[in-house]
Amino acid sequence: MAVAEATSQGAGPKVSSLTGLDMSHIKLCPAIAFNQIIGGRYKLHILCVLNRGASRYGEIGRSLLHGGLGRPIAPRILSRELRQLEERGLISGAVLSVVPRRVEYRLTERGRAMLPILAEIIRWGASGAHEEMMIRTKG
Structure with missing residues (x-):
């Protein structure tokens, strides 16, 4: 997943550079999760x-x-x-x-x-x- 910046704790990206959405609350990359689900x-x-x-x-x-x-x-x-x-x-x-x-x-x-x-x-x-x-x- 393309990310603009990682959080200071290294827990994940703050904002997706692909969508511009806030991703700070997400623990698992949505692309990886989608692949695991589907x-x-x-x-x-x-x-x-x-x-x-x-x-x-x-x-x-x-x-x-x-x-x-x-x-x-x-x-x-x-x-x-x-x-x-x-x-x-x-x-x-x-x-x-x-x-x-x-x-x-x-x-x-x-x-x-x-x-x-x-x-x-x-x-x-x-x-x-x-x-x-x-x-x-x-x-």
């Missing part, structure tokens, strides 16, 4: 899927197949990503009263608060810059 291969995509409305496990998995690199997500990994998003309060799962048991996931208020960040990432990606970077790292 880090993982599929979490951002899951939030994008749920932006369209509530979805069941299988629908989310199929969406990841089509929106990713064409490889299916392992059920164990999808379950883990959904569980972590639930634990962090970004999504909620409601068990539907059907047999077999099905869970419908939706964004929480906290999850909806992430949508402007996702929108900016998608705007950046619309330029195609990410594809050029991905090609360079494969070679």
Whole structure:
């Protein structure tokens, strides 16, 4: 995180040079915290899927197949990503009263608060810059 000045106790920056915001009350860099909260291969995509409305496990998995690199997500990994998003309060799962048991996931208020960040990432990606970077790292 870009900072203009550190506090005299070395506890952290006073003002972010990136945003100009007072950061003296922050203990953990927000960029590091964001990465720890949303880090993982599929979490951002899951939030994008749920932006369209509530979805069941299988629908989310199929969406990841089509929106990713064409490889299916392992059920164990999808379950883990959904569980972590639930634990962090970004999504909620409601068990539907059907047999077999099905869970419908939706964004929480906290999850909806992430949508402007996702929108900016998608705007950046619309330029195609990410594809050029991905090609360079494969070679």
